[in-house]
Amino acid sequence: MIKHIVMWRFKEGEQENMLLFRDRLLALKGQIPEIRAMEVGININPSDRSYDAVLVSEFDSMEDLKAYSVNPLHVAVSDFCKSIRTESASCDYEF
Numbered sequence: 001m002i003k004h005i006v007m008w009r010f011k012e013g014e015q016e017n018m019l020l021f022r023d024r025l026l027a028l029k030g031q032i033p034e035i036r037a038m039e040v041g042i043n044i045n046p047s048d049r050s051y052d053a054v055l056v057s058e059f060d061s062m063e064d065l066k067a068y069s070v071n072p073l074h075v076a077v078s079d080f081c082k083s084i085r086t087e088s089a090s091c092d093y094e095f
Helices: 015-030 062-070 072-084
Strands: 002-010 037-042 053-059 085-094
Touching: 002 015, 002 062, 015 037, 015 053, 015 072, 053 062, 062 072, 072 085
Parallel strands: none
Antiparallel strands: 002 053, 002 085, 037 053
């Protein structure tokens, strides 16, 4: 199994779009069969060193993660995110 974690910092004034992004991302769970589990959290304890939101998702294999990453539904959500974020970080690991 693969755990895929992504964190984002969003531009000032993008709070409403950040919530829309979260909802669009969560909607992928029922649309992309490779996703085994997915949760998205909005940071409730912001600081200078924290991120605004995080995705924690699970896939059966790296091949499934790659299929998810190029799926047109995911690409559309990712492109929207890129338009409202300032930075991101990710980590993938086996468990």
